[in-house]
Amino acid sequence: MISQFFVLSQRGDHIVFRDYRGEVPKGSAEIFFRKVKFWNDDEAEEAPPVFNVDGVNYIHVKVAGLFFVVTTMVNVSPSLLLELLQRIARVTKDYLGVLNEDSLRKNFILVYELLDEVIDFGYPQTTSTEVLKSYIFNEPIMVDAGRLPPLGPAAMFMQGTKRMPGTAVTKSVVATEPGGKKREEIFVDIIERISVTFSSSGYILTSEIDGTIQMKSYLTGNPEIRLALNEDLSIGRTASSSYDYRSSSGGGAVILDDCNFHESVHLDSFDIDRTLHLIPPDGEFAVMNYRITQEFKPPFRVTALIEEAGPSRAEVLLKIRADFSANVTANTIVVQMPVPSYTMRASFELEAGAVGQTTDFKEGSRRIEWNLKKIVGGSEHTLRAKLTFSQESHGNLTKEAGPVNMNFTIPMYNTSKLQVRYLQIAKKSKTYNPYRWVRYVTQANSYVARL
Amino acid sequence: MAPTAPTAAKSASPSQPSGKSEVADLKQQLRQLAGSRAPDADDQRRDVFKRVISCMTAGIDVSAAFGEMVLCSATSDVVLKKMCYLYVGVHARNHPDLALLTINFLQRDCHDQDPTIRGLALRSLCSLRVPNLVEYLVSPLATGLKDPSAYVRMIAAVGAAKLYHISATACLDADLPAALKALMLSDPDAQVVANCMHALQEIWTLEAAKSEEAAREIETLYSKPVVFYLLNRIKEFSEWAQCLVLELVSNFLPSDNNEIFDIMNLLEDRLQHANGAVVLATIKVFLHLTMSMTDVHQQVYERIKAPLLTLVGAGSPEQSYSVLCHLHLLVMRAPMLFSSDYKSFYCQFSDPSYVKKLKLEMLTAIANESNTYEIVTELCEYAGNVDVPIARESIRAVGKIALQQYDVNAIVDRLLQFLEMDKEYVTAETLVLVKDLLRKYPQWSHDCIAVVGNISSKNIQEPKGKAALIWMLGEYSQDMHDAPYILESLVENWEEEHSPEVRLHLLTAVMKCFFKRPPETQMALGATLTAGLSDTHQDVHDRALFYYRLLQYDPAVAERVVNPPKQAVSVFADTQSSEIKDRIFDEFNSLSVVYQKPSYMFTDKEHRGPFEYSEDLTNLAVGAETTENTISAQRYQESDNDLLLSTSDKEDNATATSNGSSASTYNAPSDLSGPSLLSSQIPSETSLINPGAPTYSSQSNFSLDDLLGLGVPQSSAPPPAPALTLNSKPVLDPGTFQKKWGQLALSLSQECSLSPQGAALLMNPQSLIRHMQNNYIQCIASGGQPPNYKFFFYAQKDGATAFFLVECIVNTASAKAQIKVKADDGTAAEAFSTLFQSALSKFGLS
The missing domain is CATH 2.60.40.1170 (Mu homology domain, subdomain B)
Structure with missing residues (x-):
């Protein structure tokens, strides 16, 4: 049960503030901000995402330099609230195209409208951009996305936040473009964050890939999509892999330690031909997350x-x-x-x-x-x-x-060699041929060499 | 249609509205617009409304414009309506009369053709929170629950809960809970079902305090038909509602194992969900369902590892943190099961410090014979880290690993290398660790002392590190050539020493040193006691006075108090009782896990979640249960604190309170004339005080309890035990144990059983060892891999020399234990065996 939701700027200004249950004492946003700013002055530590002050629980995430916060009086699942906060940020971004302080300030009425539908009396309702469309009446006011170059396959990776480069597609999912018609297109980004630690002698101590297949669909009518991955992809390293020499020699096969999937993904034929079937919802979402500890060649x-x-x-x-x-x-x-x-x-x-x-x-x-x-x-x-x-x-x-x-x-580089073999979109008519972007990117998460 | 350009420009960046004049201005504009029929009136209103809400967001009081806002609310523009309702919802409570004006529009909208408008109106109507308006709520709600549109029903379901909060009787009189229940079990729309569950849980839990019927209704929520009905539809629910269903399922008590496996098979694919909240809720179901099946429970641990680690890598740092907290809980419960995954818990450069701290704790917990080398090597890398708090934590982690390992050679070397790094905080942290290490492994004293002796106390400013160094100087003054002189120079700077903790230690260390090397310390002792007696800090003053009087009373006694023979500490106590840990485990997937505290410690009664309520209700005695828990928790903490003291300190306590039954023998008293050494330096005022016996004992109690600055309350009385009482601190070295075990005949051999909770808890030998220790049964050796563990225990009859020796083989899978008892005094073997078994059977039960 969420008591309040608010978004604060880096300076602590309220950008939106919604009280759902009227049970938290006044001044919670100020208490939160002071606590986060001065968490542990001596040791310059960062405030944890979840903390309790005088019986009020504050849960927050930082997105685009803003604090997305909920407060609650009850002992709820922290993961649920953190996931929800991220989702609210993402839905907002789907609507506004760009998520930053400026775009939020310009569209705060729309954000209030969204919040009314996403949470009712503190209970999460729907967070699907698509479902929300029919209840949202405000039109997003687009902000200048800055000096972003025109959309192009590689250019997008030049910008964006550190963690999610592929999200630099700055087009609102709902707004009609100035030109009138919406462009039919779909983006599939394979984003891999790699962590490598080299010992002082150059030997690899640890290596891990955290990968995401992220999708952002601007297709009308939600056609079904087939996304085929490497045929030799296998999942689950056996516990005995430490003496399985084949797996570490990099024989070409991609071995995932584990992976998870978005709600909309059907895995009926995944075991047979490594194909994911899905009807992509509007907006941005992670089709699949995966983790690899199999050795790889560091870039x-x-x-x-x-x-x-x-x-x-x-x-x-x-x-x-x-x-x-x-x-x-x-x-x-x-x-x-x-x-x-x-x-x-x-x-x-x-x-x-x-x-x-x-x-x-x-x-x-x-x-x-x-x-x-x-x-x-x-x-x-x-x-x-x-x-x-x-x-x-x-x-x-x-x-x-x-x-x-x-x-x-x-x-245009991926460390794991995980590939999208093809991306098939169910055809509505003979002339229907939407743009498909399949993009790869590798980023450093923790790339460390010891002395 | 986008807001019009010219006016929007002004409102587009409503960053800093200017307060009162702004509100007056807005009121004025609203009044002008109220009756306007101009073609662009709605656009203008939108603009003004926007500014009002912008002010409201910024925290400016705009309630003065209430009347004007309401006047403008008669519109068909949905965006305007929404803004108006948002405003009215916030301010209605303070303007109940004016709020009445909006009722008309809202009621009319509740019958609109468009379900979106109906829903909006109903939600706004219920959000007014004005008691006077309740009468207008009931009938739209009842109609709303039957609306053909799922959207409206969804809103009506939550509306019922809102109504309950405004007026419980209105909600119950209208029989809304019954309608909600019917809807929950039949509605085709999953979100309607979910909202009915939310509303029912909230209404019934609050109502249950007053009526038994409501308590029964809650029970039906966890009944098999409801649970299976929801489970069968689980994929229809949104991910958030799935979490709700899963939480409910985790409270369900299946009647047999088949049901358990059915549920687990059904939910298996939820572990692959990209939403961490769904995965954690599923894991909670799995863990709770398998509590009584040790094997399966362990399999669950194996199964959930990979999904959890994937979630840690996939999300934002905040999401990872929450998942890591849960992983942390599991690792602490069953470190052995994670010992091969240690690399997953290495700190990454990009990890925030709150994540790194958790990882360090996990690395410490899972270190065992197979991975210690790698883990300690990694931790040593962090010790030189630029991130000083993490560097400190890493050093502490190395120390903790050293304290829990059998083979510490290599680790001691690493620790001593830290001292050579010559960074102040590293040195300070390391000194504290070396001190603890010496308390457990006195055999290392020579190696450590050689290095510690080279450290100049001038280079250490941190009180903890300095206190540790001083402790070692006092404790090992016979081995450290310079000890008396270093202590003397420290005493000379008494005035500059700001930390009372350090001054307390200095007092004790000089006393210790004095008894070991009297001629060299005599001067220093006099100076110390003088400085101590005039100290402004109460504790320091009292301790100095106590030492002074003790020396005056009898130097031999004084020596026994400060320099008793010491026994190595076998286990440093855990800071949290197993009871509290179990409680947190029960509250898996909640804030309790993040705070590492059970919910009663951070939520007030009225805000406990629905599930905590229900637990309390099944125990009927709601209030009593909580207080009892708190008390027992405190008691546990007390006894834990007690364990934190080294044995030596306990012995100090025992001697001072003169009711200790310590078996250790004291050194022969030396013929020192302590008091006379001091007489010249003691202020006359203090020497006038008559050190009578009663004063003496109360003083001693007071200051000795804090001898090491640990802030320990008075040692707790030993719990009442059956006929046979055991010595709380028996001493038996492994050699003697082995000899006795070989010599003595077998007195008893029996099979007994553990509680299933105990068996599940026994993931490593330490947990049982600690538990038995609380019952005054000590462990001398242990080993084994799950499910079989072997322990050798011993105990001593209170006030006697007779020992009891036990060999205990535990099988966690069958929850059975084979025990063999040998005793010096065969006649008491039977009684001891009963005591042992009762202690064993209580393991894992709170």
């Missing part, structure tokens, strides 16, 4: 060295090699390395002829940062940095610095 090799170079100096060498084909380009690469806390200055030396690379020494957080606009497959890049310390370094420098962390996005 980047990272080498990092720190060496003493005099009594109060040290030299850092960072090297990145792109281990993928030359027709693929990674972009927005950030390499960070914490340096000893007594570092005063850092001077950098980029490789000869470096283009689109910048370096920085972040004094506050004591780390060096190396930004690269893009890295072409097969290439190698190096950065040298000279550190000056305020005191003589003592002991082991490798214990004072690192680990190196890397962030990147690689469009």
